[in-house]
Structure formats: C-alpha cells, structure tokens
Amino acid sequence: xxxxxxxxxxxxxPLSMINQIKFEDEPDLKDLFITVDEPESHVTTxxxxxxxxxxxxxSRGEFDSSEFEVRRRYQDFxxxxxxxxxxxxxxxxxxLPEKFIVKGMVERFNDDFIETRRKALHKFLxxxxxxxxxxxxxxxKVFLTAQxxxxxxxxxxxxxxxxxMGQTVRAVALSMRxxxxxxxxxxxxxxxxxxxxxxxxxxxxxxQRIYKEEREYSDEMKEYGPIHILWSASEEDLVxxxxxxxxxxxxxxxxxxxxxxxxxxALLPVVHEYVLYSEMLMGVMKRxxxxxxxxxxxxxxxxxxxxxxxxxxxxxxxxxxKVECANNALKADWERWRHNMQNDIKSAxxxxxxxxxxxYEQFPTLGINVCRKRxxxxxxxxxxxxxxxxxxxxxxxxFINPFTAEx
Amino acid sequence: MEQAPxxxxxxxxxxPLEPLGHADAGLQAAVGEEAEGSRDEVPGDGTEHALGLxxxxxxxxFGLKKIEISVSEAEKRTGRNAMNMQExxxxxxxxxxxxxxxxxxxxxxxxxxxxYSEFELLRNYLLVYxxxxxxxxLPEKRAEFVWxxxxxxxxxxxxxxxxxxxxENFLLRVASHPILCRDKIFYLFLTQEGNWKETVxxxxxxxxxDSRLKALNATFRVKNPDKRFTExxxxxxxxxxxxxxxxxxxxxxxxxxxxxxxxxxxxxxxxSEWSAIEKEMGDGLQSAGHHMDVYASSIxxxxxxxxxxxxxxxxxxxxxxxxRAVCRKHELMQYDxxxxxxxLASKKQQCEELATGTVRTFSLKGMTTxxxxxxxxxxxxxxxxxxxxxxxxxxxxxKSKNLEGREFVKNAWADIERFKxxxxxxxxxALISYAVMQISMCKKGIQVWTNxxxxxxxx
Numbered sequence: 001x002x003x004x005x006x007x008x009x010x011x012x013x014p015l016s017m018i019n020q021i022k023f024e025d026e027p028d029l030k031d032l033f034i035t036v037d038e039p040e041s042h043v044t045t046x047x048x049x050x051x052x053x054x055x056x057x058x059s060r061g062e063f064d065s066s067e068f069e070v071r072r073r074y075q076d077f078x079x080x081x082x083x084x085x086x087x088x089x090x091x092x093x094x095x096l097p098e099k100f101i102v103k104g105m106v107e108r109f110n111d112d113f114i115e116t117r118r119k120a121l122h123k124f125l126x127x128x129x130x131x132x133x134x135x136x137x138x139x140x141k142v143f144l145t146a147q148x149x150x151x152x153x154x155x156x157x158x159x160x161x162x163x164x165m166g167q168t169v170r171a172v173a174l175s176m177r178x179x180x181x182x183x184x185x186x187x188x189x190x191x192x193x194x195x196x197x198x199x200x201x202x203x204x205x206x207x208q209r210i211y212k213e214e215r216e217y218s219d220e221m222k223e224y225g226p227i228h229i230l231w232s233a234s235e236e237d238l239v240x241x242x243x244x245x246x247x248x249x250x251x252x253x254x255x256x257x258x259x260x261x262x263x264x265x266a267l268l269p270v271v272h273e274y275v276l277y278s279e280m281l282m283g284v285m286k287r288x289x290x291x292x293x294x295x296x297x298x299x300x301x302x303x304x305x306x307x308x309x310x311x312x313x314x315x316x317x318x319x320x321x322k323v324e325c326a327n328n329a330l331k332a333d334w335e336r337w338r339h340n341m342q343n344d345i346k347s348a349x350x351x352x353x354x355x356x357x358x359x360y361e362q363f364p365t366l367g368i369n370v371c372r373k374r375x376x377x378x379x380x381x382x383x384x385x386x387x388x389x390x391x392x393x394x395x396x397x398x399f400i401n402p403f404t405a406e407x
Numbered sequence: 408m409e410q411a412p413x414x415x416x417x418x419x420x421x422x423p424l425e426p427l428g429h430a431d432a433g434l435q436a437a438v439g440e441e442a443e444g445s446r447d448e449v450p451g452d453g454t455e456h457a458l459g460l461x462x463x464x465x466x467x468x469f470g471l472k473k474i475e476i477s478v479s480e481a482e483k484r485t486g487r488n489a490m491n492m493q494e495x496x497x498x499x500x501x502x503x504x505x506x507x508x509x510x511x512x513x514x515x516x517x518x519x520x521x522x523y524s525e526f527e528l529l530r531n532y533l534l535v536y537x538x539x540x541x542x543x544x545l546p547e548k549r550a551e552f553v554w555x556x557x558x559x560x561x562x563x564x565x566x567x568x569x570x571x572x573x574x575e576n577f578l579l580r581v582a583s584h585p586i587l588c589r590d591k592i593f594y595l596f597l598t599q600e601g602n603w604k605e606t607v608x609x610x611x612x613x614x615x616x617d618s619r620l621k622a623l624n625a626t627f628r629v630k631n632p633d634k635r636f637t638e639x640x641x642x643x644x645x646x647x648x649x650x651x652x653x654x655x656x657x658x659x660x661x662x663x664x665x666x667x668x669x670x671x672x673x674x675x676x677x678x679s680e681w682s683a684i685e686k687e688m689g690d691g692l693q694s695a696g697h698h699m700d701v702y703a704s705s706i707x708x709x710x711x712x713x714x715x716x717x718x719x720x721x722x723x724x725x726x727x728x729x730x731r732a733v734c735r736k737h738e739l740m741q742y743d744x745x746x747x748x749x750x751l752a753s754k755k756q757q758c759e760e761l762a763t764g765t766v767r768t769f770s771l772k773g774m775t776t777x778x779x780x781x782x783x784x785x786x787x788x789x790x791x792x793x794x795x796x797x798x799x800x801x802x803x804x805x806k807s808k809n810l811e812g813r814e815f816v817k818n819a820w821a822d823i824e825r826f827k828x829x830x831x832x833x834x835x836x837a838l839i840s841y842a843v844m845q846i847s848m849c850k851k852g853i854q855v856w857t858n859x860x861x862x863x864x865x866x
Contacts, residue, residue: 192684199681206673213670217663224656231649234642237831241838248842342688346866349695353860360852363845 032129033057034144036122039114040071049073052118054125056144068145074099076143077121079155083139084128089287090330091134092337094127095276096120119269132336133329181296182289186327189334190285197278204275211263218256225249248363255362262355270348274341281337284330291326295319475504475513476582476597478575481567482520497567498522499574503597519600523548526574528607529596533587535612538736539819540587541826543580544725546573552651552717554658554665565711569718576722586822622735625742632741633816639823640734647727650720657717661710672703691866698859705855709848716844719837723830730826733819740815744808751801758794761787 038053051071058066077096084093097120125144128134142154182190225246232242298319302312480500488494498520504513526545533542550566560566578597581587592610595603678696682689 195681195684199677202677203674206670206677209670210667213663213666217660217667220656220660220663224653224660227649227653227656231653234645234649235831235834238834238838241835245838245842248845252845342866345688346691346863349866350860350863353856353863356856357853357860360849360856363849 030130031059032135034122034125034129036118036125039118042073049075050114052121054144063141063145065145070145070147070151072143072151074117074121076151077124080139080143084134084137085283085287087137087139088133088329089291090284090326090333091131092277092284092330092333093134093280094124094131095273095280096124098276116269120273123269123273133333181292183327185331186285186288189330193278193281193285197275197282200271200274200278204271207263207268207271211260211268214256214260214263218253218260221249221253221256225253251362255359259355259359263352266351266355267348270344274345277337277341288326288330291319291323295323473506474516474582475506476575476578477502477504478571478578481571483562484522495562496522497562497570499571501578501597517598519598521596523570523574525596525604526577528604529593530577531616532592532607532610532612533581533590534732535616536590536610537587539733539815540584540822541726541729541733542587543577543584544722544729545577546570546718547721547725552654552658552721554662565714569714572715573718573722585825617736617739622739625739626735629738629742630745632738635820636734636737636816639730643727643730643734646730647724650724650727654717654720654724657713661713665706665710668703668706670703671699675700675703688866691862691864695859695862695866698855698862702852702855702859705851709844709851712844713841716837716841719833723834726826726830730823733823737812737815737819740808740812744805744812747801747805747808751798751805754794754798754801758791758798761791761794 033056035055036052037055039050040053042049042051051073054068054070054072056063056068056070058068081093081096084091097117128137128140134140139154142151146154228242228246228249232239232246235242295316298312298316302309302316305312478499479502482498482500483495484498485493485495499522500518500520502515503517505516506513523545530542530545533540546569549561550563581593587593592607595606599606675696678692678699682692682696685692
C-alpha cells in the first residue's frame with residue numbers, strides 16, 4: 001500500500017521521547033494510516049466537483065473496523081477544519097490547500113491543480129493523525145469512517161450557520177481588546193509569527209520564481225543544442241566537437257527538468273504549506289486573544305458593576321480556567337509546531353541542495369588531452385561517459401586527467 | 408616615432424596602381440625571396456597569434472626581427488569632429504615591441520594612440536589593395552547580440568575592454584599574415600601617429616574601390632564563375648546564418664541562466680533576516696544564506712568568460728563577409744572578362760561583315776547607309792582598319808585579363824586554404840574551451856551546493 005511519504009517527527013515531550021527510544025526497533029508508533037488518492041470528477045445538474053478517495057487503516061479499538069474507504073470532497077475537508085478549530089481554538093490546526101489559486105488559474109479541474117491539492121489534502125489528514133490531541137477528535141473519526149449520508153446528517157448537528165456568524169462578529173470585536181493584555185511569551189510568539197509569515201511568503205515567491213526561470217532556461221537550451229548539429233552539417237572538421245557540445249546541451253536541458261521536478265515535489269509544497277500555516281497561526285493568536293478578552297471584559301465588568309458580583313465571580317472563575325487551558329494548549333502545541341517546522345524546512349532545503357548537487361554532477365568528467373604538434377599546440381577533449389567515450393577532438397595520446405594534473 | 412632606416416624605403420612601397428588585383432610585383436618578389444629563407448620563423452598560420460606574438464618582417468642590416476604588438480590601454484577622449492562639434496570617443500594605445508633574437512628580451516619601439524575609425528580606414532585600404540586575401544575583420548562597431556545585463560552602450564567599460572581585445576586580435580591577425588604583414592601602410596599604422604590618415608588617403612585607394620553597384624551587377628550576370636567560389640559563397644552564407652542564430656540563442660540562454668542564479672541570491676537576504684528570530688536554526692540559515700549569495704554572484708564571472716567565447720565566434724561571423732568579398736571580386740573579374748570576350752567577338756563579327764559585305768547583325772551605320780546611301784569603299788576600308796586595331800587591342804586586353812583572372816584565382820585560393828585551416832583550428836579551440844567553461848561552472852556549482860547542504864543539514 002502506498003504509505004504517505006510524509007511523516008512528521010513525534011513531539012519531543014519527555015514521555016514521547018521515552019516511547020521513541022523504547023520502540024526504536026519496532027515499526028512506527030503510528031496506529032492510524034491514511035491515504036488520499038483517486039480524484040474523481042462528479043457531474044450533477046447543479047454543479048461539477050471532485051471527490052477524493054480516503055483509505056484509513058487502524059488498529060485502534062475505538063474504530064469499529066480496521067479498514068475504511070470513503071469519498072470526500074473539498075467542502076467536507078473545510079467542514080472538518082471548522083469543527084477542529086471550534087473544538088480546539090488555540091491548537092495549531094494543519095492548513096488546508098487554498099480554495100482557489102488566485103493567479104493564472106483557468107480551470108479549476110486542471111490536472112496539476114488537482115494533483116497538488118490531493119497531495120496537500122493527504123498531508124492535512126496525516127498531520128491531524130499525528131497530532132497528539134487532534135487525532136482523537138470525534139469529528140475526525142466520523143470524517144474518516146462515515147458513509148456519505150451519515151456524514152451529512154452528522155454535519156447538521158452542529159450550531160447553525162447564523163449562530164456561527166454571530167460568534168464570528170463578537171469574536172472580532174473581542175480580539176481587539178485581547179491584544180493589549182497579552183502576556184510576554186505570547187507577545188514574543190506573535191512577533192515571531194509576524195516575521196516568520198513575512199519571510200516564508202518571500203521564500204515562497206522566490207522559490208516559484210526559480211522554478212519559472214529554470215523552466216525558461218530549459219526551453220532555451222532545447223533550441224540552443226540543435227543549432228550546433230545544424231552547423232556540423234557544413235563543417236567537416238568540426239563535426240565531432242559540435243555534436244559533442246550539442247549532446248552536452250541536451251543533457252543539461254534534461255537535467256534542468258529533473259531539477260525542476262525535484263523542486264516542485266520537495267521544496268515548493270513544503271514552503272507553501274508553511275505559508276498557509278503562518279496564516280493559521282495568526283488566526284490561532286486571535287482566538288487566544290479573544291478568550292483572554294472575554295475574561296478581561298468580565299473582570300472589568302466586575303470592577304465597575306457592583307451588582308451580580310457572585311455571578312460574575314463565578315463566570316470569571318470559569319473563564320480563568322478557560323484562559324489557562326487555552327494558553328497551555330497553545331504553548332505546548334507551539335513547541336511541537338516549531339520543532340516540526342524546523343525539521344520540515346531543514347529537510348526540504350537539504351533535498352533542494354542535494355538536487356542541485358546531482359544536477360551539476362550529471363555532466364561527465366572531462367579529460368583534457370594537450371599534445372604538442374609541430375607548431376603550437378592543439379587541444380582535444382574527451383567526454384568520459386562510463387563505458388563509452390565521445391571524442392570532441394582528435395589525438396588520443398597522453399591522456400591527462402584534469403582533476404589530478406595541475407592546469 | 409618615425410625611424411625607418413633608409414634602405415627600408417626602397418623595400419616598401421605601396422601596392423602598385425595598375426592593374427588592380429595584381430599582387431604588387433615588387434613586393435611579391437620580396438616576399439618570395441624572404442619566404443624561402445625564413446620558413447622556420449614565419450609559419451603565419453595563426454599560431455603565433457595564439458601565443459600573443461605578431462610577426463612583422465622588417466629588414467635591416469641585422470636580418471629579420473620578431474615584433475610583439477599589443478593594444479594595451481583604452482582611454483576616453485573628447486575632441487572636435489569634422490563638423491566642429493564636440494564628441495566623445497575612445498582611443499586605444501598600440502604598443503610595438505621588438506624581440507631581440509639573442510636574449511629574447513623585448514624593447515618598446517613604438518607606441519601611439521588610434522581610434523576605431525582609423526582601424527576601419529586601415530581595413531578598407533587593405534580590402535582594396537589585397538582583394539585576393541581574406542582580410543581579418545574588425546570587432547563589431549556596435550554591441551550586438553546583447554543580453555539583458557549587457558549594455559549596448561559603446562562607452563560601457565566592459566564593451567570597451569572587449570573591443571580593445573578585439574582590436575589587438577585584428578592587428579595580430581594582420582601581422583601574422585604572410586602577405587599583409589609586409590604592407591607599408593600597416594607598418595606606418597603601427598609607427599607613424601601623425602599624418603597617417605593623410606598618407607593612406609594619398610594612395611587614392613578610395614577611388615580604386617569597386618563600386619557596390621558594379622559588383623552587384625556582376626554577381627547577377629556572370630555566366631561562368633569558378634565553381635569553387637560559388638560553393639565558397641554558399642558556405643559563407645551558411646556560416647553567417649548559423650553563427651548569428653547561435654549567438655542570438657546563446658544570448659537568451661545567458662539571460663535565463665543569469666536569472667536562475669540571481670534569484671537564488673534573494674534567499675540569502677531572506678535567510679539572514681529569518682535567522683534573527685530563530686534560536687536553533689539561526690546559524691544554519693545564516694551560513695546557508697551566505698552560500699546562496701556566493702552562488703548568485705558566481706554567475707558574473709562565468710558569463711564574462713562566455714562573452715569572450717561569443718567574441719571568438721563573432722570574429723568568424725564577420726570573416727564570412729570577408730570571404731564573400733573575395734568571391735565578389737572574382738565574380739567581378741570574371742564578368743569583366745566575359746564582357747571583354749563578348750565585346751571582342753562582336754567586333755570580329757562586325758569586321759567580318761564589313762569585309763564580306765553581308766549584314767547579319769544590326770548596326771547603326773548599316774541602317775543609315777541603307778537609308779541615306781551606300782558608303783564609299785574608302786570609307787569601308789577605314790572602318791575595317793579601325794576595327795582591326797580595336798580587335799588587336801581587345802585580344803591583348805583579353806589575354807592579360809585572362810592572366811589576371813587566373814592569377815587572382817590561384818592566389819585567392821591559396822589564401823582561402825590558409826584561412827580554412829586557421830578557421831578549423833580556432834573554432835575547434837573555441838568550442839572546446841566553451842565546453843571546459845561549462846565543466847568549470849559545474850565544479851563551482853557542486854562546491855557551493857555541497858556547502859549549502861551542509862549548512863542546511865546542521866539547522
């Protein structure tokens with residue numbers, strides 16, 4: 001079965017580290033394996049949409065079976081994300097791929113777009129599965145296991161659209177207040193998020209631009225190489241040299257395409273995911289601030305109004321607990337997220353560097369033969385290509401390896 | 408610095424005035440003699456040029472000498488042009504050194520400043536007086552095949568530098584050519600700063616240049632040119648077309664490559680700013696960013712080297728035109744010959760008709776005699792006599808033109824063979840050095856990315 005290629009490191013709390021050491025020789029601690037594949041187009045009278053197949057394999061007791069297969073559409077993912085945010089307002093929920101790509105998207109159902117989205121959705125579900133808290137969320141379980149009609153009826157159970165809208169309006173108003181009384185560590189966190197968001201966005205743009213430039217470079221090389229072949233038709237003495245160069249250019253073009261592939265598989269999705277993460281994080285900060293603000297507004301109410309002090313005090317007590325919970329949850333999740341981010345970024349860029357090294361190593365080693373003729377000297381080159389050799393010049397005596405000889 | 412020893416004057420004379428296309432008989436003899444005795448020292452196939460030495464034959468009481476020529480500096484100047492307006496131009500310093508046989512030391516013998524237009528004048532002179540020679544081309548007048556970063560400005564220091572090298576190359580090519588190197592105007596170009604322009608113009612070479620129109624006419628109407636020249640023309644057209652195509656695409660490739668490298672430089676800046684907020688990743692990010700900067704700036708040197716490669720190709724792009732000039736000259740001479748032969752044939756026919764009394768061809772005289780009455784026998788005799796004289800002259804001229812033509816073909820083809828060898832040698836070297844450049848670029852790339860990878864993996 002096609003295992004998801006991505007698996008984030010386990011959080012480094014002492015307990016899980018012990019677990020890691022204990023089970024080092026055993027397969028993954030994971031007991032929930034999810035894949036997203038097989039996008040399919042559905043056409044109804046009202047709309048066209050894509051569904052993705054989700055296969056879940058698990059050994060957990062609370063699941064009725066050990067294997068599930070369901071089909072979900074993007075809307076369902078949105079719903080799941082909403083529910084998770086509701087249930088855990090200060091946890092860092094993994095980001096979903098965007099609804100639309102703003103620029104240059106002609107068709108929503110372009111193959112590349114669908115494939116990119118599929119990979120991102122796959123990552124989304126797996127990140128949830130790896131999260132120590134979110135993995136046990138009830139809605140998550142329903143999402144993975146319920147048949148289509150079961151899911152629809154389950155969806156209807158939550159608070160209605162209007163009440164959710166009302167909540168949002170109040171939340172925005174409150175979040176403004178929360179910023180003022182933010183504790184030190186969350187100020188730092190917020191500062192980090194702001195800078196990080198800026199930088200990761202820039203890196204996203206830079207990486208996309210590099211991809212574009214490489215594409216154009218590869219295209220130009222495709223035209224460049226054949227000119228040398230054309231030229232060799234009118235030059236008897238230069239045929240070998242010209243053909244050698246043409247083949248080198250051709251190799252280069254292919255190697256560039258491979259490099260681009262690596263970029264789009266390893267680096268671009270990771271960077272983009274963290275762009276979305278940075279937006280997520282800002283939302284999380286806001287929600288934390290909201291919760292704080294709720295408390296602060298009640299406390300303020302207490303200092304001004306003498307009436308209902310008992311009720312207020314009780315409410316404040318509850319809110320204080322709520323705030324403490326939220327802050328702790330966020331703090332813990334923040335550490336986890338920072339750690340994962342570090343690893344993901346590290347491995348993405350290391351892979352990119354490796355791709356580049358391989359790209360430059362593609363070219364065969366050059367043997368330079370310098371021999372003296374009657375008058376002056378002539379330079380001949382050999383391309384060494386493992387078993388075969390293509391001569392660029394003439395004369396074969398006195399082969400000198402340039403890497404050992406002084407030039 | 409003018410210090411031509413007295414006996415040099417005798418040796419060196421400007422190419423003769425008539426007939427055109429003839430190698431200077433006096434000079435030819437001199438070349439012949441010297442060539443015999445100096446085979447070891449004057450290979451003249453361009454290899455000296457590759458080693459930075461130009462050979463100039465000077466003969467004095469001490470035998471043959473070797474001379475080094477270099478265009479060592481370029482300077483911006485302002486002056487007044489022909490219309491008395493201020494203009495800015497670049498002047499180039501030409502230094503000539505003579506290499507003593509005995510100890511191999513070189514002594515500066517001449518140094519003077521010349522501007523591009525004077526080089527052009529020299530070349531135009533050579534084109535007129537040596538039409539059977541493939542005259543080396545000058546570096547381009549204006550920057551062409553520029554890619555994005557390169558400036559098309561003639562005052563740009565990089566352009567000036569590349570032009571300086573190109574001009575030096577031109578002088579070395581002329582100096583290492585077995586025939587061109589002996590030209591006096593060329594010698595004066597290197598040694599006589601003032602008055603040189605006047606001296607060149609005094610040769611009257613502009614008047615001797617074939618008119619473009621005449622040449623074009625000949626190209627279309629010539630019936631029987633030497634097949635080798637026709638093939639050569641096609642070859643030079645192909646060469647020109649393929650090299651310009653290659654240079655154009657190379658410029659675009661350079662542009663793209665520049666883009667790829669430079670965009671990576673942005674990583675450097677962003678990583679550095681990001682590292683400020685990271686505790687553990689900070690160092691790794693910072694040093695990786697530094698390597699990204701190194702990577703981005705490495706493209707500048709790489710592309711500069713590639714420009715030199717492009718210049719080498721450009722030289723042969725312009726050589727194609729020089730080849731065509733020789734072909735044109737042949738066509739002109741051949742056409743001239745054909746016209747002369749035709750003229751002679753018609754005169755002979757006229758003569759025959761007058762003598763026998765039959766009129767097969769149209770002639771105005773014939774017409775008028777028909778209309779206005781016959782001419783007297785005396786008149787006819789007179790006309791026949793004139794024609795016979797003309798026919799004699801014509802036959803002499805045809806003979807000499809034939810000879811000229813064959814001489815031209817022989818000499819031109821000899822130079823073309825020399826040129827072909829030079830071209831094959833130079834182009835092969837240029838292409839191989841291009842391949843070497845690419846390899847070196849890859850080596851640099853491997854190094855930078857290996858360093859970057861190490862930094863990333865330490866984050």
